[in-house]
Amino acid sequence: MSLPEKPPRKAGLLMIVSAVMASFLGIRRRNDYESDAASLSLGQVVIAGIVGGIVFVAGVVVLVKVVMANLTSGN
């Protein structure tokens, strides 16, 4: 690939989070991933992915809590 070599920026938290969210959806724009590839380290991605997994589980649990609360208050 003949892109001009940019000096790799250090990844900010926002960038890591957006990479993980993109992966859970399964969609990532080419430019975004190229900057991911340049600035994210494997370790960062793995840790962020596991944290993302925990957040995912917590999110679904909260959703269930909300639904259950509505179920039981409705009758």
Add this chain to the structure above:
Amino acid sequence: MNIATAANGHVTAHDDHDHAPKGMMRWLTTTNHKDIGSMYLWFSFFMFLVGGCMALTIRSELFQPGLQIVRPEFFNQLTTLHGLIMVFGAIMPAFVGFANWMIPLQIGASDMAFGRMNNWSFWLLPPAALLLVASMFVPGGAAAAGWTLYPPLTIQQGMGMDMAIFAIHILGISSIMGSINIITTILNLRAPGMTLMKMPLFCWTWLITAYLIIAVMPILAGAVTMTLTDRHFGTHFFSAAGGGDPVLFQHIFWFFGHPEVYIVIIPGFGVVSQVISTFSRKPVFGYASMVYAIAAIGILSFTVWAHHMYTTGMPISAQLYFMYATMLIAVPTGVKIFNWTATMWRGSLSFETPMLFAIGFIFLFTLGGFSGLVLAMAAVDVQMQDTYYVVAHFHYTMVAGALFSAFAGLYYWLPKWTGHMYNEKMGQLHFWLSFVFFNMTFFVQHFLGIAGMPRRIPDYALQFTEFNQISTIGAFGFGLSQLLVVYNVISCMRSGEKAPAKPWEGAEGLEWEVPSPAPHHTWEVQPIIK
């Protein structure tokens, strides 16, 4: 992706100069990734035929209601061994075989990282297979609790169960060592310039699969070891009589089991991506998205296991959790279907056998995904659990999914392995017969399941007869069609037309830059990727 190699580093002329032993000793002692890859592939194909014979016996019994061919006890042994052999003896080793052959070629490495461990990984398989098959002939027969090995049955059965447990231990060790090898090879032995994000998708899918294997095989080993100590050493992990809990086993098993189904399918995603791209003459659409999505599946697949246990009994809130989570993680899987379709979109397509199997894969795997979503709904699943609907679902994902993708890979790389072309007409015939008979066998099982026919039972009520007969005839058609691929592979090796280094016009990647057949040693000097 644009891979340009500088001066090719492979050696062709002075090929076999390591004074390797000849005959059987060559295969017993080999550390060469190509030899070992071939052994894996032959082994898995052989086990595919063994497991297939068991399936045909099952289908013969189910041709009519009533008991005709086998005793019920033996029927249960057949379903159990069929499942264990197909998952652990056929599909998983087949993809390890692909990995051994292709990963070093694709990343420009001269071999796998740990040659002797590689040899050991393979040679553990035959004893395990022997244990499983021999267990049919011991007092009490083979394990008969289903491939999921639920207690209390597993605690009550005879020594065939111990043999199955031992076999699972061995197979697990083999897969773990294979995975360590794959991970180390990919992370450490890539040619200069072959960054992770330039790797072919097949390597990526295996990298993630290998981590999954290392994460979950010990869990299965733990579950069966606890079963073993319950059987012989006075523990009561799973025995309610001693204060244990049989449901605990189900949780442990499925915490392994759901990631396991992804272990089975993810390398197939890699193969299909590459095949679709080659025969569409376009790079894979959304390469990065694919990598991200597969990595995400690797993590999220640990969070949905109890969708296999809705009828075991759990609070409504837990049912809701597993239902929502399961449906959400179907999203990254669904996105991949779009990626493959978009890869084909406006490509210049041609339909050689590998492409046919890949398209068949997309089509039928999607159906399997949809029936999975149906089963993911707790309210629906209480009707469908343990019926033929589930059998239909997982055969759409494992046969039309994993097996079809393995066939796609087989035809795709066969010229590289053997140096000869296979017979294209016969390959296409193999595809069409497999496609038609596969659907004949398994599509009707959706109806049987919805109508309430339970799985793992040798007899059934009269109203299920017609669909069962269709299914049995389809199964025999499918089984016989597989003789075509046996014949095609052997005649390809013996007398196929000579294959060029790159037999597929649209193919990209390092494996096509070495001659066909790939010489015994390749990339002794690593290529430089620009």
